[in-house]
Amino acid sequence: MQAAIHDPTTSRSAWPEPGTPVSETQLNISVVFTTEEATAKALETAVTLANRLGARITLLAPQVVSYHLPIDQPQILRDWNENRLRALAASCPVETTVCFYLCRNAAETLIRRIRPHSLIVIGTKKRWWPTAETSLAKRLRQAGHEVLLTELE
Secondary structure, three states, X not given: OOEEEEOHHHOOOOOOOOOOOHHHHOOEEEEEOOOHHHHHHHHHHHHHHHHHHOOEEEEEEEEEOOOOOOOOOOOOOHHHHHHHHHHHHHOOOOOEXXXXXXXXXXXXXXXXXXXXXXXXXXXXXXXXXXXXXXXXHHHHHHOOOEEEEEEEO
8 A cells, every 4th residue: 555645747658668667567547536525435446446457546636726826826735635635545455646736627637647548437426417527537538548437325
């Protein structure tokens, strides 16, 4: 189990270089942070999948910053969010890394940062109308990803 905050500004190419150790090319399941409740449910699903597939988990947390503010000065303190995300990741029995993004558009940031054809799990509340999470899932599917929506009752 690893609960580290990954600095995406130092990220390299989405594909591993030849000769990269196997642990770095291991199957990865991405979980998108939505709400604490929904993300906890999505992490449960991801842990089940990761155990069956021998995968690791990456918790992706885009934090949208208003255009009225500088991108590095979000409305909610970054440290507070990072601590909350570390706690969620620490509850996982599978190797879990947290990637925290300050951005203007969450969907565009995720599309640019997630490896092509990735497996993504998103937690959402069960609703009969479209939610922000179902819209995000649709956009990620259009970008070529496999998306699993996990619904809360």
